[in-house]
Amino acid sequence: MIPQTILVPTDGSPGAQAAESMAAELAGVMGSATVKVVHVIPMSCLYGDVSLENVVQVKQVNYVACTLDQRMGADKLVADATARVKAQVESAKVNVVGKVLESPSPAEAIMEEAHADGTCSLIVMGSRGMGGFRRLALGSVSNSVVHGAHCPVMIVKTDE
Template identity: 35%
Template sequence: MYKILVPVDGSEPASRAVQEAVSIASGKKDAEITLIYVSPSPVYFPFYSMVGPSLDADVKEIEEKEGNQMLDDIIEKASKNTKVTFRKKHLYGIAAQEICDYANDTKKDLIIMGNRGMGAFGQVILGSVSNKVLHLAQCPVMIVK
């Protein structure tokens, strides 16, 4: 089975990465595409810890709902004209590290991602997440513009 990981964040480059993954996977027998969305953990925002743990739980619940809805919407749209198997994964933490750890742990054959995401700082250059994944991943990485 050929396993492709596509990090998504709702951005246009991520959408193009999904399209590229579908194109590649459609030509492979038994291909599987896993879409991954990484929410920043509330631990990374000092404001949340000052307000209290109940806000952490509320933020996580909202992130979980919105993240899974986005993943479901992308899968619904991408799977319309293909027989490729789709999976989804929603994680929390530092995006580049979580993406690479997940790809390594699940032995993905390829990571396909957009050159820039929705992150405030990531839009300035190549994209801090895509740049870090490019350097940290143990499998091939394709950056889609």
């Protein structure tokens, strides 16, 4: 019943870091879980000239592939977050892995990852990421995930 994988979407924001800590703690409580730290690189839609070399097609729509800088930044972000989670996990049985995803929609990528291989993860995420308005209690990505995901979702807030 308790999902064996805890999925933590992160963008390095304070809210995401609070979620990372919570995930580490829950994984410790649950014993032998895997914590999967993911970051999604948002892809932007490509209009007009598709003869450029860095075009990615998703569901028949063209997108600009991420740049090397973006990719390296994301890799570093995930590596840092994974290290933070590892440092906070008390149990040696907990496996911490990192993954970088690329998608036009971060929320959809998070949900697909959570539902991957027919399993259902527990998603633990911050209420609001880097983007958006501070006064919003729930950011757009968290909102979409909480509405759309079939698996349990935990939203963690930060006091700031």
